[in-house]
Amino acid sequence: MIKLNTNECPYPPAPGVARLAAGMDCNAIRLYPDSNTASLTCALADYYHVKKEQVFVGVGSDDVLSMAFLTFFNGSLPILFPDVTYSFYDVWAKLYRIPYKTCPLDESWHINPNDYKQPNGGIIFPNPNAPTGLLESLDTVEEIVKANPGVVVIVDEAYIDFGGVSALPLLEKYDNLLIVQTFSKSRAMAGMRIGFCIGNERLIQYLKDVKFSFNSYTINMPSQVIGVEAVRDEAYFKEITGKIIATRERIKNVLRDLKFTFPDSCANFIFASHEAVPAKEIFTKLRERDIYVRYWDKPRISNSVRITIGTDAQMDALTDALREICNNA
């Protein structure tokens, strides 16, 4: 089975993680975990050169994003996000009864910053975007953040470590910016459920106030302990993200040869469409071969499959299968 459908990392977490897990004091799990997640918060603050008061940790970035929707998106004006984007934004908006409006990506799948200059109750977009993998420039991000001083602009950087440029430096200039990242992709720890965001101290305090008002203990103890190691081992982190980027660039060429087109992904996946074979057929025929990619039967994106970048061997098996499927079509 080759699993290329949920954008996980094909490489194991940092070697120190296994050492720490094996040496963990199991007696300590009888106690509630540190509700402030202090060690992990400090490790992240050190790594990203921000104050620990600028970091908020949650149970995966879904938890962080959901909490940010609840905390910051409570005006009467609609929040704005792209029409093609992460599939949970409209879900949380509905859950918390937040009015929302989607802004269509342009024909090359890019965000038009002018769309985000209308009256709104907040803005969220991923960069790179999903499922396209397209990166917006820091200038575009800044243009949107700068044009909206009265609301919170959330940049969801789940895939930023695969060659993107983070908006973190903009935090020095803008207090309405919140940057969300995750351990589930580039840090190879989807199983531990760790996400975090970095922003102005005041925004982070609001998030904490909301979170602690109804749930004190969410990040389990092992995630707190071994999450720190994943942050500290920068060399390993660079090594595995570098390998994934190299594989992605190599596979882009193979896919082009196979007559696929795709936005030029800066993430750990490629959103590809074939000139002759419908995406649904590709998805189904790959599944028959025990190769899993992601397909959505939704407007604008129903003729593409999203393929996670796996190991080189996994990607070679995938492209062999695609060659068969497309040549026989």
Next chain:
Amino acid sequence: MIKLNTNECPYPPAPGVARLAAGMDCNAIRLYPDSNTASLTCALADYYHVKKEQVFVGVGSDDVLSMAFLTFFNGSLPILFPDVTYSFYDVWAKLYRIPYKTCPLDESWHINPNDYKQPNGGIIFPNPNAPTGLLESLDTVEEIVKANPGVVVIVDEAYIDFGGVSALPLLEKYDNLLIVQTFSKSRAMAGMRIGFCIGNERLIQYLKDVKFSFNSYTINMPSQVIGVEAVRDEAYFKEITGKIIATRERIKNVLRDLKFTFPDSCANFIFASHEAVPAKEIFTKLRERDIYVRYWDKPRISNSVRITIGTDAQMDALTDALREICNNA
């Protein structure tokens, strides 16, 4: 430092937990955890002799309770719960804009089932109750469940394993009953954040529908793996809960000798009030001795401290300190 303020278990988790943790495949944490928490759900279903479709697992019982509030308490009539009870019920009601009404416990801290026969949008109470530790009989629980066939009645059994009688057998007769339990107390795993509930298959399906609609992956992989071991080792579970019960009964006598009064706790804590020394003073003077108990400056309960049952040695240190504090008062 003696920590008797958050009702954790003073004994380590089941011995197999440490073995499993040490042998855990850290490569597996690069993948998302099983969103259905299948192994843990099945272990719980086996242990409690229910179908796996009757079990829902969450990130601690706070997550399960919060999800149950969101799922089941959405009518226009107020939900009902005791005036003295777990401090998060009114928080979740406010969070989800659920109208609520509290029913006063009687002068002996018991629930009056007649209070729960008025029109309502749902009912929740802990059994044993917190912070009193008082157990209601299965007859009382059944009387309330039976009188409210049109709404969901949640019995929060966080402390049931310390000598209480669970309402689980009532599930055969009532489809409006939801029973919530936790791994944080009797199963000595507060650090892993595992809670669960058991109810009619249809109620559990509703809970899953709501949960999966906005967050697929919440229970991390290690919690799923080692949680199973905590359920399977019944002998150890009986041993540690038995020890805590024995310590509790012994300490009740010591506290009586020291002129404390308290509801006759069936939980792993005692809610005690001294005939002469104010609770706030006891709380403060214990803290000066590095002994931590819980105190609330709230109506009806501001003259009691809640003392978690620790090891015999911890409790002897506590009662020695109380003897000093009360004799010198």
